[in-house]
Amino acid sequence: MRKRVILAEKEVAKERRGIFICTGLIVLSVIVLHALLTLAKVDLPAFVAILAFAFAIPVLCGCLLIIQIELSNGYYFVSKWVDVSAYCFFLGICGALIGAVATFWHVSWIAGVVFMVAALLMFIIVLFYFDEGGDRSEARR
Numbered sequence: 001m002r003k004r005v006i007l008a009e010k011e012v013a014k015e016r017r018g019i020f021i022c023t024g025l026i027v028l029s030v031i032v033l034h035a036l037l038t039l040a041k042v043d044l045p046a047f048v049a050i051l052a053f054a055f056a057i058p059v060l061c062g063c064l065l066i067i068q069i070e071l072s073n074g075y076y077f078v079s080k081w082v083d084v085s086a087y088c089f090f091l092g093i094c095g096a097l098i099g100a101v102a103t104f105w106h107v108s109w110i111a112g113v114v115f116m117v118a119a120l121l122m123f124i125i126v127l128f129y130f131d132e133g134g135d136r137s138e139a140r141r
Helices: 009-037 044-073 080-107 109-140
Strands: 004-006 075-077
Touching: 009 044, 009 080, 044 075, 044 080, 075 080, 080 109
Parallel strands: none
Antiparallel strands: 004 075
């Protein structure tokens, strides 16, 4: 029998951030994919964007479903699938960001580079923020 782990307050907050990220990227992907599918002529960056969004949308929807089920149950099962869903979450985010970079690249390669650099910079800042965030929130209490 698999072991159940009750979600702590910190884990619930993390799951809610995951819902926010998944939902935002799904909406971005659907809106941009809609515009890309109406192109008369599809060049390489547009094709890459279409493929990336085609991958990201179902993966992020699956992650969103898993997160919602865990939140509604209040627990998750300890298994190898927990790690797999975390990798899928990461791959879905990467797919959506690759699609966004390729879409900007379709318009202008300079815009693609600017978006990619800005996205990587913010990704690093967010990682450091959440890495140190636990110490600050505990110090406030």
